[in-house]
Amino acid sequence: MMKPKHLLLLMLLPLLTACANNDWRTASRASAGIAPDPQTTPEPVIQVYAADAWGWRGIFAVHTWIALKPHNADQYTVYEVIGWREGSGLPVLRIEQDTPDRLWFGAEPELILDRRGEGVDELISQIASAAEDYPWKHEYRIFPGPNSNTFPAWIAQKVPGLQLKLPFRAIGSGWAD
Known part of the structure; x- marks a missing residue:
């Protein structure tokens, strides 16, 4: 029979591992190989991604972002909200080729x-235009929002033809309602 302290350690091991493997200073931000190569893909592309939030938050929540590539563009533009930018005096809404x-x-x-x-x-044109009007460009709160999931949810409201449905773990997406 397993001792209670060993059982507790066994239950906590996934949490400890998740936190230990998410060191922001060393974690890779390389391509996952999902997006089509813009050099060989002339058609316009819109992709929305979700990934486990950093550290222990990833157990409960995801971070979401939008990537756009207009017709014949040779790069993607990524739209996302990143909270730490607020403390650096930057807008939390980041729009950059990435x-x-x-x-x-x-x-x-x-x-x-x-x-x-x-x-x-x-x-793509509608998304870019709506992003200019995003009302929380300089505000960020992990919970209840506005946060990284609020932006794609807001875009989904402003561009209904996109038909974007965010995952359940996109905590903060309800802030845009």
Whole structure:
């Protein structure tokens, strides 16, 4: 029979491992190999990703972001909210050319939306325009929001043709309601 303290350790081991493997200073942000290569993909692409939040938060929540590549573009533009930027005096809404399907501080992203082809350039234009009007560009709260999941939820409301449904673990997505 297993001793209670050993049982407790066995139950806590996944949590301890998750926290130990998410050192933000050393975790890779390399491509996960999900997004199509923009150099060989002329069609417009919209992709939305979710990855476990950093550290222990990843047990309960995900971080979500949007990647856009207009027709014939040779790079993706990534739209996401990152809370630490607020403390540095930067807007929390980050819009930059970046790797669309990168690991999120070591966590493998999951593709939750993939739109390509006809009509997608119009959706890209609508998303870019809505992002300019995002009301919480300089605000961030882990809970209840606005946070990294509030932005894609807000975009989903402003661009209903996108038909974006965020996962249950996208805590803070309800802030946009």
